[in-house]
Amino acid sequence: MTPCASTSTRRAGQGIAFVIGATALVILLVRGGEQWLRSLLLYLSGAPWARRMVTGFAPAWAVAGRFVAGESVDEAIDAAHQLNAEGMSVAIDFLGESVTTATEADDARDQLLLLVDRMRGAQVEGYVSIKLSQLGLNLGENLALQNLRAILEAARAANVRVRIDMEESATVDMTLDIYRRLRNGEGFDNVGVVIQSYLYRSEEDVKKLVAEGAWVRLVKGAYREPAAVAYADKRDTDAAYMRLVQMLLSEDALANGVELAVATHDEAMILQTMAYARTRGIASDRFEFQMLYGIRRERQRELAAQGWRMRVYVPYGTAWYPYFMRRLAERPANLWFFVSSLFKK
Numbered sequence: 001m002t003p004c005a006s007t008s009t010r011r012a013g014q015g016i017a018f019v020i021g022a023t024a025l026v027i028l029l030v031r032g033g034e035q036w037l038r039s040l041l042l043y044l045s046g047a048p049w050a051r052r053m054v055t056g057f058a059p060a061w062a063v064a065g066r067f068v069a070g071e072s073v074d075e076a077i078d079a080a081h082q083l084n085a086e087g088m089s090v091a092i093d094f095l096g097e098s099v100t101t102a103t104e105a106d107d108a109r110d111q112l113l114l115l116v117d118r119m120r121g122a123q124v125e126g127y128v129s130i131k132l133s134q135l136g137l138n139l140g141e142n143l144a145l146q147n148l149r150a151i152l153e154a155a156r157a158a159n160v161r162v163r164i165d166m167e168e169s170a171t172v173d174m175t176l177d178i179y180r181r182l183r184n185g186e187g188f189d190n191v192g193v194v195i196q197s198y199l200y201r202s203e204e205d206v207k208k209l210v211a212e213g214a215w216v217r218l219v220k221g222a223y224r225e226p227a228a229v230a231y232a233d234k235r236d237t238d239a240a241y242m243r244l245v246q247m248l249l250s251e252d253a254l255a256n257g258v259e260l261a262v263a264t265h266d267e268a269m270i271l272q273t274m275a276y277a278r279t280r281g282i283a284s285d286r287f288e289f290q291m292l293y294g295i296r297r298e299r300q301r302e303l304a305a306q307g308w309r310m311r312v313y314v315p316y317g318t319a320w321y322p323y324f325m326r327r328l329a330e331r332p333a334n335l336w337f338f339v340s341s342l343f344k345k
């Protein structure tokens with residue numbers, strides 16, 4: 001982030017901060033306002049005009065930097081080493097998504113190949129997380145498949161695993177198809193997927209993944225989805241989350257070699273997973289907890305110190321805007337922090 005905000009960029013940034021802040025205040029005052037605010041922020045996360053304004057405004061990085069390890073691969077490796085030293089493993093994510101040309105997709109692939117190489121050289125305890133839209137999924141399934149295959153080949157040689165993040169619901173079928181073609185069809189056993197508990201379809205998807213002995217990260221889901229495909233109410237998403245945890249820790253799942261990552265900051269989900277494992281006699285090393293870089297840091301350390309397997313998702317790169325906006329959408333308190341910091345000199 002080049003901190004060279006001109007006066008007009010600063011004014012534009014303050015303008016958008018004011019509009020977001022005022023709108024947020026108004027909608028929080030009405031019933032169900034938090035849900036509206038979340039939708040607004042998720043809409044802004046995909047709006048090019050908002051991205052231009054926010055990313056062109058240097059102080060925004062000061063806040064976004066809380067959730068992002070840095071711009072360069074070196075900074076990501078440093079953050080990973082620090083976390084490793086504290087007993088936590090990592091999932092490193094080179095930020096970027098929804099590329100619009102094949103050249104951009106190829107560039108992203110090359111950056112990810114560099115990351116794999118650096119992780120091997122630096123002996124990082126961790127794996128790589130990727131988004132298929134970064135590798136060209138929206139331009140064609142084959143382009144993303146080829147790019148991912150190249151990464152998986154290099155990663156296998158480097159003894160590094162690769163997790164495919166899950167994005168908007170419209171891409172779930174294509175994502176699972178690419179995952180299965182590479183894992184089941186071509187024998188890449190170093191690739192895993194993500195399931196989102198807010199989607200109605202996830203129970204059916206998990207049944208198949210359990211039968212296949214997959215490597216699954218379970219999340220609640222971070223995108224703006226219509227009620228036709230996803231639960232709107234947090235209570236429904238949470239209940240679905242715990243149903244899916246139980247399916248992914250079932251006897252069949254464990255016998256088939258399923259590896260579950262319980263990726264959440266929600267204390268209730270964490271405690272319920274621990275309690276479920278305890279009552280079923282499931283050893284704590286049969287699954288792991290995951291959280292995002294910069295969120296609930298103390299709890300991350302505490303879980304690791306108590307002997308739970310803990311992994312931190314470490315994003316880096318210059319394309320931080322959509323990732324950052326999704327983190328704001330998850331917690332209104334982050335939004336106040338962001339808006340007020342934009343007005344500080």
Ligand SMILES: Cc1cc2nc3c(=O)[nH]c(=O)nc-3n(C[C@H](O)[C@H](O)[C@H](O)COP(=O)(O)OP(=O)(O)OC[C@H]3O[C@@H](n4cnc5c(N)ncnc54)[C@H](O)[C@@H]3O)c2cc1C
Pocket residue numbers: 164165166167194196219220221222223234263264265266267290291292295296312313326327328330331334
């Ligand atoms: C390791 C990891 C990988 C992920 N990968 C994906 C993916 O591939 N696809 C996808 O759709 N989503 C992904 N997500 C995001 C996920 O879907 C949720 O949007 C996000 O984790 C917030 O949900 P929650 O489970 O933490 O619970 P919530 O119910 O949202 O939050 C519970 C509590 O956690 C704390 N909290 C949650 N979010 C924040 C925040 N941003 N800042 C501060 N505190 C917070 C708050 O105290 C909050 O009350 C990932 C999340 C993690 C942890």
